[in-house]
Amino acid sequence: GAGVSQSPSNKVTEKGKDVELRCDPISGHTALYWYRQSLGQGLEFLIYFQGNSAPDKSGLPSDRFSAERTGGSVSTLTIQRTQQEDSAVYLCASSDAGLNEKLFFGSGTQLSVL
Amino acid sequence: AQKITQTQPGMFVQEKEAVTLDCTYDTSDQSYGLFWYKQPSSGEMIFLIYQGSYDEQNATEGRYSLNFQKARKSANLVISASQLGDSAMYFCAMKGGGYNKLIFGAGTRLAVHP
Numbered sequence: 001g002a003g004v005s006q007s008p009s010n011k012v013t014e015k016g017k018d019v020e021l022r023c024d025p026i027s028g029h030t031a032l033y034w035y036r037q038s039l040g041q042g043l044e045f046l047i048y049f050q051g052n053s054a055p056d057k058s059g060l061p062s063d064r065f066s067a068e069r070t071g072g073s074v075s076t077l078t079i080q081r082t083q084q085e086d087s088a089v090y091l092c093a094s095s096d097a098g099l100n101e102k103l104f105f106g107s108g109t110q111l112s113v114l
Numbered sequence: 115a116q117k118i119t120q121t122q123p124g125m126f127v128q129e130k131e132a133v134t135l136d137c138t139y140d141t142s143d144q145s146y147g148l149f150w151y152k153q154p155s156s157g158e159m160i161f162l163i164y165q166g167s168y169d170e171q172n173a174t175e176g177r178y179s180l181n182f183q184k185a186r187k188s189a190n191l192v193i194s195a196s197q198l199g200d201s202a203m204y205f206c207a208m209k210g211g212g213y214n215k216l217i218f219g220a221g222t223r224l225a226v227h228p
Contacts, residue, residue, distance in 0.1 A: 045218070099145060099147040102161040103161070
């Protein structure tokens with residue numbers, strides 16, 4: 001596709017359930033990011049993949065959060081045993097490698113944990 | 115560690131006037147990039163402007179310019195001739211080195227009044 005695609009666009013789940021969020025980056029982009037944005041707040045960095053390097057997981061808030069990127073393309077963010085404080089918009093972005101390369105963002109997944 | 119600070123949670127400006135949104139940063143990298151993004155109420159992230167640490171000229175993109183003061187570690191965004199459509203959240207972001215992650219400031223909410 002022409003842009004970064006995220007699915008689902010909305011996810012409602014019950015506390016304690018696991019959820020998987022998917023991101024399809026722009027073809028050829030080597031960098032992929034996941035951010036979390038609570039209502040009216042800034043973008044909280046979660047995890048960063050760059051090519052074949054080990055991902056930078058320094059932003060993951062707890063061991064309930066994990067992400068993988070298969071074949072250098074599609075990425076899945078998994079949240080286990082969801083809590084109400086996990087409710088937020090989860091944004092994925094991709095870019096070419098390089099200092100001046102801007103990020104292209106997906107439309108996000110709105111996660112609501114009841 | 116890298117850090118981005120936006121000290122203005124909210125700003126307002128009269129239509130057709132200029133406004134400056136503040137951004138300071140901290141990094142130990144010699145080479146880094148600075149970005150500004152706009153997020154309207156629709157939630158999409160729109161890239162506005164980029165400044166490299168070695169760029170001698172301040173970046174400009176249409177009505178947007180970046181007032182880059184390297185010694186002060188500031189990268190303020192100047193919007194000239196404000197329009198009602200400029201009302202949005204504005205985020206400053208930084209990427210250090212060639213393959214480091216992009217981190218965002220907390221954002222400034224700009225309201226343009228007619």
